[in-house]
Amino acid sequence: MAKLTKSQLLVVLAEKSGLAKKDVKNFLDVLTELAYKEVKKSGEFVLPGFGKMVKAKRKARAGINPATGAKIQIPAKTVVKFRLAKAAKDAVL
Numbered sequence: 001m002a003k004l005t006k007s008q009l010l011v012v013l014a015e016k017s018g019l020a021k022k023d024v025k026n027f028l029d030v031l032t033e034l035a036y037k038e039v040k041k042s043g044e045f046v047l048p049g050f051g052k053m054v055k056a057k058r059k060a061r062a063g064i065n066p067a068t069g070a071k072i073q074i075p076a077k078t079v080v081k082f083r084l085a086k087a088a089k090d091a092v093l
Helices: 006-017 021-042 086-092
Strands: 044-047 051-058 061-064 071-074 077-084
Touching (some): 006 021, 021 044, 021 051, 077 086
Antiparallel strands (some): 044 051, 051 077, 061 071
16 A cells, blocks of 8 residues: 655645645645644644644663674653554554
8 A cells, every 4th residue: 555645645635625735735834834843842732633742852871783783872862752642543443
């Protein structure tokens, strides 16, 4: 099964919503920009029924370089995670 590309997604959303493809593209761009700003500012962005993006801190840890087998120290860093909503899990699974 092939993945849905961005242009295919725009076509499907435009057909289902009755909006122009240009309007759907603009809406998705605004939603994406809003999500990034909210995660950066407050640490999370919730899309009801779908899930939420959250900013999380990872602790420093020891690791192994797979190429050489040498032990290395991996520094602490901040990452973005996506937590799927229960409603989305129930609908898919």
